[in-house]
Amino acid sequence: MAELQFREAIREALNEEMRRDESIVIMGEEVAEYNGAYKVTQGMLDEFGSKRVIDTPISELGFAGIGVGAAMNGLRPIIEFMTFNFALVGIDQILNNAAKLRYMSGGQISIPMVFRGPNAGAGQLGATHSVSYESLYAHYPGLKVMYPSEPGDAKGMLKTAIRDNNPVIFLESEQMYGMKGYVPDEEDYIIPMGKAKIKREGTDVTLVAHGKAYHVAVQAAQQLAKDGIECEIIDPRTIKPFDMETVIESVKKTNRCVVVDESHPFGGIASEVGFQIQRDAFDYLDAPVLRVCLPDVPAPFAKNLYDLWFLDKKQVIDAVNTVTYRN
Amino acid sequence: MSKKKDQVAGFTPTGVVYKTTDLPKATRKSHKSLGIKEEDLLGLYESMYKQRRFEERAAQQYQKGKFGGFLHLYIGQEALSTGVVHALNQDDDIITAYRCHGWALARGTSANACMSELFGKVDGCSRGKGGSMHFFDLENHFWGGHAIVGAHLPLAAGLAFANKYNDNDRIATCFFGDGAIDQGSVNESFNLAALWNLPVIFVVENNGYSMGTAVNRHTAGELVERAAPYNMKRDVVNGMDLFSVIEKFSEAAEYVRNEQKPYFMEVRTYRYRGHSMSDPGNYRTKEELEEFRANDPIERLKSYLFDKELATDDDLKEIEDRLEQEILDAVDFAENAELPPAEDLYKHVYVEDDFPYHV
Numbered sequence: 254m255a256e257l258q259f260r261e262a263i264r265e266a267l268n269e270e271m272r273r274d275e276s277i278v279i280m281g282e283e284v285a286e287y288n289g290a291y292k293v294t295q296g297m298l299d300e301f302g303s304k305r306v307i308d309t310p311i312s313e314l315g316f317a318g319i320g321v322g323a324a325m326n327g328l329r330p331i332i333e334f335m336t337f338n339f340a341l342v343g344i345d346q347i348l349n350n351a352a353k354l355r356y357m358s359g360g361q362i363s364i365p366m367v368f369r370g371p372n373a374g375a376g377q378l379g380a381t382h383s384v385s386y387e388s389l390y391a392h393y394p395g396l397k398v399m400y401p402s403e404p405g406d407a408k409g410m411l412k413t414a415i416r417d418n419n420p421v422i423f424l425e426s427e428q429m430y431g432m433k434g435y436v437p438d439e440e441d442y443i444i445p446m447g448k449a450k451i452k453r454e455g456t457d458v459t460l461v462a463h464g465k466a467y468h469v470a471v472q473a474a475q476q477l478a479k480d481g482i483e484c485e486i487i488d489p490r491t492i493k494p495f496d497m498e499t500v501i502e503s504v505k506k507t508n509r510c511v512v513v514d515e516s517h518p519f520g521g522i523a524s525e526v527g528f529q530i531q532r533d534a535f536d537y538l539d540a541p542v543l544r545v546c547l548p549d550v551p552a553p554f555a556k557n558l559y560d561l562w563f564l565d566k567k568q569v570i571d572a573v574n575t576v577t578y579r580n
Numbered sequence: 581m582s583k584k585k586d587q588v589a590g591f592t593p594t595g596v597v598y599k600t601t602d603l604p605k606a607t608r609k610s611h612k613s614l615g616i617k618e619e620d621l622l623g624l625y626e627s628m629y630k631q632r633r634f635e636e637r638a639a640q641q642y643q644k645g646k647f648g649g650f651l652h653l654y655i656g657q658e659a660l661s662t663g664v665v666h667a668l669n670q671d672d673d674i675i676t677a678y679r680c681h682g683w684a685l686a687r688g689t690s691a692n693a694c695m696s697e698l699f700g701k702v703d704g705c706s707r708g709k710g711g712s713m714h715f716f717d718l719e720n721h722f723w724g725g726h727a728i729v730g731a732h733l734p735l736a737a738g739l740a741f742a743n744k745y746n747d748n749d750r751i752a753t754c755f756f757g758d759g760a761i762d763q764g765s766v767n768e769s770f771n772l773a774a775l776w777n778l779p780v781i782f783v784v785e786n787n788g789y790s791m792g793t794a795v796n797r798h799t800a801g802e803l804v805e806r807a808a809p810y811n812m813k814r815d816v817v818n819g820m821d822l823f824s825v826i827e828k829f830s831e832a833a834e835y836v837r838n839e840q841k842p843y844f845m846e847v848r849t850y851r852y853r854g855h856s857m858s859d860p861g862n863y864r865t866k867e868e869l870e871e872f873r874a875n876d877p878i879e880r881l882k883s884y885l886f887d888k889e890l891a892t893d894d895d896l897k898e899i900e901d902r903l904e905q906e907i908l909d910a911v912d913f914a915e916n917a918e919l920p921p922a923e924d925l926y927k928h929v930y931v932e933d934d935f936p937y938h939v
Contacts, residue, residue, distance in 0.1 A: 315734050315768030322738015328745060349728050350735060358716035358724065359707025360928035394929050418931040494936045
């Protein structure tokens with residue numbers, strides 16, 4: 254086991270897969286000569302050359318579409334967005350072309366590719382730079398969506414995403430790139446698509462939390478444990494397909510659930526998880542499923558408003574106290 | 581006094597309109613000097629005639645209510661598809677917009693598969709999943725059939741990127757209407773193709789109208805000059821004349837293949853029918869339509885064949901009768917073909933068939 258930063262774990266996955274398969278290329282803004290806006294791709298130009306590590310202009314629609322076209326025609330492109338907030342200007346290529354061309358061609362076209370980069374906000378960056386997009390990409394058929402919360406997961410999941418023969422949205426986080434964690438040394442460390450992980454066992458309440466929100470759930474669970482409340486934390490890791498089975502099994506044991514989700518409340522992952530639990534574990538519930546989400550407003554800049562806006566462990570603790578009737 | 585030249589009374593177009601008189605001169609070269617073999621001439625006639633009759637029959641079937649969806653006809657523009665397919669290698673890549681029937685037929689997709697796709701049948705070239713606007717035939721390097729205007733230009737650049745990466749000597753060609761020229765995807769695709777020297781020919785099929793909006797009302801400046809800032813080689817072609825198309829596209833294909841650089845072609849052409857079946861075409865005059873019909877590409881080739889005594893009336897009649905029957909048979913085939921099975925609803929979304937769909 255090596256202790257690596259999140260960005261290093263992603264880089265290891267990229268390097269290992271690119272050494273293994275010559276049809277993989279990576280392109281995006283500042284990925285080559287600048288060594289990556291967040292230094293994820295540091296050193297890759299030196300190793301793989303400018304035929305495979307390619308700087309693009311600020312032209313998301315163009316290079317996202319070139320990635321799709323190249324994938325249709327036999328390559329396995331990895332498209333890096335400097336953030337998924339910028340992917341919106343190229344989103345037609347993702348939602349209409351990458352997600353639908355296989356279906357519309359009656360199965361003739363395959364699009365083995367990864368769109369990756371940081372998702373959601375990173376502090377006081379204003380409203381356009383602070384949006385979580387996983388529920389949007391997961392909503393439309395044809396894409397798979399992954400969002401790791403820890404370096405070890407990030408490496409194993411990205412290798413899976415790169416080997417997948419479908420378009421995969423792989424979400425990271427500016428604020429997690431420097432986070433350290435243990436990454437297994439095994440040569441081919443793979444985490445299967447669509448498998449959640451129970452990261453903390455507990456008996457009193459199930460917390461479902463992915464990506465950056467996972468760490469908020471962990472902080473809340475640590476504090477609650479001091480009061481004798483044991484949270485079971487499930488990190489879905491893959492958002493689509495979503496491993497509901499693991500969640501349902503846990504809820505049948507704890508009878509209570511809080512979903513922690515760094516997204517707005519309407520129509521998000523938390524809504525979906527809540528719906529599925531009421532349908533499949535209705536008789537096991539001792540309290541309504543609650544969710545801790547961002548408010549239904551854009552991200553503010555001012556520090557005090559931002560702190561009100563962002564997820565906080567106290568909100569999670571309050572929600573747990575509500576579903577355990579300790580309020 | 582204000583220095584403003586115009587008072588704003590409305591948003592008046594400033595572009596340039598063209599009419600037949602603005603069609604570039606057709607080539608004067610003979611088939612021999614263009615390298616067209618004599619035995620290929622009747623095949624070229626057949627290719628154009630097949631597209632024409634296929635679509636006329638398709639329109640009839642549509643009006644009878646035999647299938648739904650939109651139906652955009654290519655009638656009038658057949659010299660381009662036929663000429664380009666002749667000028668390219670069979671493994672070069674072709675991608676186009678939603679006016680795609682003629683392209684599939686010209687590339688070799690069977691009339692049965694095309695008609696069945698219109699009818700939404702499982703034997704269709706997209707298994708009934710695409711319909712009129714989304715014909716695909718990858719075996720023939722025909723990549724669709726794309727109905728978000730301008731969205732397939734980056735795909736074409738991507739096809740070319742992979743061809744260049746694999747050094748396989750194939751080039752990509754991308755066709756779109758004059759309405760697409762105003763999309764941002766044109767700028768991004770041209771810039772990236774020029775920046776990375778991608779072997780792709782971008783082709784605007786300027787048929788005079790973006791749906792019902794004339795070119796001069798939707799575009800400022802000359803279409804062909806859109807390539808100028810990217811230093812892309814470019815040309816304007818008379819799209820009503822088959823030999824002109826073959827001449828210019830043979831040159832362009834050779835340049836793109838050898839130099840590994842992009843090319844932009846403006847093809848001036850005309851669609852005889854409305855934008856789609858619901859369009860009576862009130863935005864243009866009968867005289868204008870007749871002016872272009874006088875330049876009909878099929879009739880032009882016919883005249884050439886007769887003038888040079890390369891074919892007789894009977895030769896062409898034999899082809900026409902055979903195609904007429906082939907297309908009637910295709911209508912029968914499509915009518916009697918099976919609908920896609922219900923389980924196809926959940927197929928072809930992902931590569932694997934056991935994807936755990938959410939319910």
